[in-house]
Amino acid sequence: MRTRTQVGIIGAGPAGLLLQHLLAQQGVDSVLVENRSREYCEKRQRAGVLEHGSVELLKEIGLGDRMVREGLTHSGIYLQFDGERHHIDFPSLTGGRTLTVYAQTEVVKDLIAAGLAAGHQLHFEVSETAVRDIDTERPVLSFVDADGVAHEVECDAIAGCDGFHGVSRPAIPSLRVSERTYPFAWLGILATVPPSTDELIYAHSPHGFAMHSMRSTEVSRLYIQVDPDEKIEDWSDERIWEQLQLRLGHPGWTLSEGPITEKSITPMRSFVAEPMRHGRLFLAGDAAHIVPPTGAKGLNLAVADVKVLANALVRLLVEGKADLADAYSETCLTRVWRSTWFSWFMTSMLHRFPVESFASPAEAEFQERLQIAQLRQVVSSTAAATNLAENYAGWPLP
Known part of the structure; x- marks a missing residue:
């Protein structure tokens, strides 16, 4: 079966579902495919902390009612070390920004319910998903649906929101990959x-x-x-x-x-693949980057990616202007690398590294003393605490 849409979206995680919703609000049609079941998508446990900007976006687009009712608003975090526990107060350090604890599973449930209610094209339990002709203005998304019917969807653009193990990233030639385990x-x-x-x-x-x-x-x-x-x-x-x-x-x-x-x-692990766009194929979320969860950045990075991508696709497909699409990768990667740094910073400061990671026990002890010094700097210096708070609470969305 051959059909046509403006944007093909691969992956029913927060990135793909939110992108479909943002595009629909701007009158852009899309088809979303997911190889897992709806039940699986709504139950898999992932992140649970939403930055201030992510919360405001969900409320702005009409998807924040249950989040506001059931989410837990937090004004900071506690850092515990060396027998001490210190509170980092985010609002006083960031001009009022807070966090909301609301599980990714709940965000996904809200997005799926809203998408189905609005009549969005959502296909769960598909197989044999593939993309081709991404160097042309008519890329093709192909898949086999849950009933065994083969589909070829001609698109104007394809968004790969299918995570680290998806089919989208391998379709981009000459990727530069940076990673740390x-x-x-x-x-x-x-x-x-x-x-x-x-x-x-x-x-x-x-x-x-x-x-x-x-x-x-x-x-x-x-x-x-x-x-x-x-x-x-x-x-x-x-x-x-x-x-x-x-x-x-x-x-x-x-x-x-x-x-x-x-x-x-x-x-x-930390993982960044660049560029995040090749031809008419755009990567978003875990398909392009992964950060350790210590900095609470994974879900929030996906939200930032798709906000940029939705604006770029609307400008490209509705207004016929390619400037935002051409800048998509660079725009996103600036935030991605800042988040990658912050996630590394939190991870390196808080975890105990195995002794065998060092040349000697003395080096291992040296590392631990540095961690305590860094933690003490954060809790005793307004400048250091502000740096942590601003990064953790998140920067304004693009």
Whole structure:
């Protein structure tokens, strides 16, 4: 079956779904394809912290009602190290910017519901997705739908929002790839227990990094640093809580425990592919870049990408002007690299690096002393705290 649309979108994560919504508001037609089921997309656990700009965009386009009702507004984070816990107050350092804890799964649910209600073309459980003719003004998106019907969709542009393992990025020739793999991973859990903190806690510990986050007033999200080759079956609930108590423990404060409903291990890596555009194929979100979750940047970078991309595609396809499309990659990569730096900064400052990563135990101790010095600088210097707060709370969207 051969059909036609203005923009073909690959991937029903936040990037693809938000792009389809932004384009529809400007009268641009699109077809979105996703190889997973709707249920899978709405259940996969990912990020949970929205920057001020991401929140304002979702409200502006009419998708913020449930987020406003159910999301948790935070005014900063806690940094814990060397037996101390310090609060970094974002509004006082950034001119009023705050954060909202609202899980990516909930953002995806909102976007899918809004898309289906508006009659957007959403195809789940597709297979054999491919792109071709991206060097022409009529690129083609092909796929087989859930009923086994083969489709060829002639497009004016294709947006690759299909994540790190998708088909879009490999279609771009002569990519420059920059990457770093960190010598640790995060073991993350969801626990049915009210959070023991009002705002996120980032803990530097001799036993390894730990973080206390949340998904709601009744569900806690917690992480501990583990070796990247750890097996999830080796981590019993008892062992996880023991390590969380050890790493997050603080005088006068109690970590409440509860039933663990989900656990997973996520490797830590940074990855940037450039350019983010070739011909009429544009990359957005994890298809082009990945950052470790320490800086809470992944979802927010995807939002920034598609805002830039939506504006560029509207200008190209509606107004017939290519200036924003030609500048798309450079515009996005400026923010991507700044976020990559900040994610590296937070990761390097807070995690315990394996002794074997260094030439000697003395070098390992030197690294740890530097981390404590950096943390102490952040909590004692207004300039250093402002730098962290401005980067974490996010910069204005392009």
